[in-house]
Amino acid sequence: MREGLIPTILGTGVxxxxxxxxxxxxxxxMMRSKNVIPVAQSALLxxxxxxxxxxxxxxxxxxx
Numbered sequence: 001m002r003e004g005l006i007p008t009i010l011g012t013g014v015x016x017x018x019x020x021x022x023x024x025x026x027x028x029x030m031m032r033s034k035n036v037i038p039v040a041q042s043a044l045l046x047x048x049x050x051x052x053x054x055x056x057x058x059x060x061x062x063x064x
Contacts, residue, residue: 022045
């Protein structure tokens with residue numbers, strides 16, 4: 001299995017889940033002031049994007 005593929009797949013799944021959560025939040029289902037959920041959604045989105053970037057870098061470096 002290629003080096004970096006697992007983090008990239010993990011990051012894609014987490015990013016997709018966070019994006020779905022954010023879309024539901026924009027529809028007004030979970031909007032409340034002082035709510036922790038939007039912060040957690042942003043954290044998950046960043047976590048997923050970081051895994052995608054780091055996994056991609058790993059794959060490119062090991063390709064050479």
